[in-house]
Amino acid sequence: MPVTLRMAFRNLIEHKAKSLIVGVLLALGMLIMVLGNAFLDASKRGIETSFTKNYTGDVIITGVADGPVSLFGVQSVGGMEETPTVPEYEKVFAHASGLPETRFSSGMATGFGLLTNEAGDEAPADDEDEEDRMSAFVMLFGVDAANYWELFNTIEIEEGSFLKPGQAGIMLASDRMEKIGKHLKRELKVGDEVLVQGMGGSGIRLRSAKIVGTFKRVSDGAGPEQLSYIDIDTLRVLTGMTVGAAEDISLSDDQTAMLAVDDLDSLFSDDAFGAIDAPGSSEPGAALTEAGIGSLLGDTSARERLNAADTGAWHSILMRLDDPAHAKAVVASLNAWFAQEGIAAQAGDWQKAAGPYAQSVDVLRIVFTVAIVILAVVAIIIIMNTLVVSIIERTGEIGTMRALGGGRGFVRRLFAAETITLSVVFGLVGIILSFIGSAVINAIGFEASNEFLQILFGGKVLRAIIDPLSLVGSLAVIVAVGFVASLYPVSVALRIQPVRAMQS
Helix, strand or coil, X not given: CHHHHHHHHHHHHHCHHHHHHHHHHHHHHHHHHHHHHHHHHHHHHHHHHHHXXXXXXXXXXXXXXXXXXXXXXXXXXXXXXXXXXXXXXXXXXXXXXXXXXXXXXXXXXXXXXXEECCCCCXXXXXCCCHHHHXXXXXXXXXXXXXXXXXXXXXXXXXXXXXXXXXXXXXXXXXXXXXXXXXXHCCCXXXXXXEEEEEECCCCCEXXXXXXXXXXXXXXXXXXXXXXXXXXXXXXXXXXXXXXXXXXXXXXXXXXXXXXXXXXXXXXXXXXXXXXCCCCCCCCCCCCCCHHHHHHHHCCCHHHHHHCCEXXXXXXXXEXXXXXXXXXXXXXXXXXXXXXXXXXXXXXXXXXXXXXXXXXXXXXXXXXXXXXXXXXXXHHHHHHHHHHHHHHHXXXXXXXXXXXXXXXXXXXXXXXXXXXXXXXXXXXXXXXXXXXXXXXXXXXXXXXXXXXXXXXXXXXXXXXXXXXXXXXXXXXXXXXHHHHHHHHHHHHHHHCCCHHHHXXX
16 A cells, blocks of 8 residues: 555656646635535524523423424414413423423513504504614513523613513613614603504404513624513413413303394394393483493403413423533433323424524525535536546556556556545645635624624624534545546546557
8 A cells, every 4th residue: 555655646746737636626625615614513503502592591392383383483384373382381390490400491482563652553654664664573572580581691681670570561672672763753761651562373462561671682692683571471462372262162052042043134124223221221222321331241250351361371491401411311301201291292402492593504504515515516527527638648557557467456546546645635725725714704703784694694793613523524525526536537547458558
């Protein structure tokens, strides 16, 4: 093997021009792969750090739905499937909180809405741009104020205070409140009331909420800028998580008798509507009073109970572990316990909790992988054509080696050694260029100009983090590309008879 390597180095030096062409292609491929993986790794780490610290924790527990359930709802066709609640919440929360790996845990629910001044005023003005219109949209986190702020200590109050247990109200991001005020055509401040219009599969519901505080995040990172915090009971009403929604209602025959009508036209005849006698009045058709209307309605306690918030309804349980590295083991343990207890719940890591935000990195990685495959195919073709020309020019040399006793295996090993040597040398050159390029990019610090780029970068500034495992993998790919590219040219040269090769 040392003899083969010496011959390989000598041949590469003798054919400097063609070696340089192939080497530049290999170095360029190495540079693209290393920097591309560095961006993707930085993006994934940035999103993971941001979401685990600010939004998801290390483990999430949710109900079960047809589509994947994340912190932001169910990912389903049309996006209108209601987010399931955690069944047997008290039992599940007690078990999750009691695990030795758990440091903090908290329940929460998610909803979406619009902030308005009064019902129906959400129609935008003619001179209002799209950004102003979207500023009224809010993503609502209904939190358990008793323990949520311990779980996420990266939230800093700028004015007002945190939501307290049992307190009704809403917390807005300080930079977001100014945009909302511009849309509402009034200056907002802590203590003002805003009308929240909830949106979901249960329809549109309105609730007034008092602004109790404004906040900002200590740690920058990717995430929804529309996020606002609201008390859990108000969110439950806005999203239809009421007691009545969780109960099966059975009507008696007497209650459904009025629906059994043979002639529907008779319902709208003049005889169907008569004067209503006001209770306590001796004269038919007397005007109804408030007391009379209340008497007609009868006992409304059942209706009020059905419209009351379901205090046991939570969309998820978030857990912060002492050691995030134990997340996979905790998830497996929780899912096994759910199956044993027959509870329709599921646990997942931060990627499940982040949902579409984490998947954006996976999609980018798939796109990048496809691009690398296409680049590799193109590189193989170019390198192959270059090697074919080079090897054809060396047919006399190959014929001489064959005539002196060099077998096909020796010739193959020689050219394989040349290609692998070329790939390793220029692969290392590509690695050096990658470190230089990474240092330049990190020194410049390209800032994300919008939310999409902030998610893409894994933060507000683009960073390149080179992983040693990525270097080894990229170098292996480059060596494989060079080796595969050399197979066909060598086979072409070996088909030539030694005598004819020497004559040429």
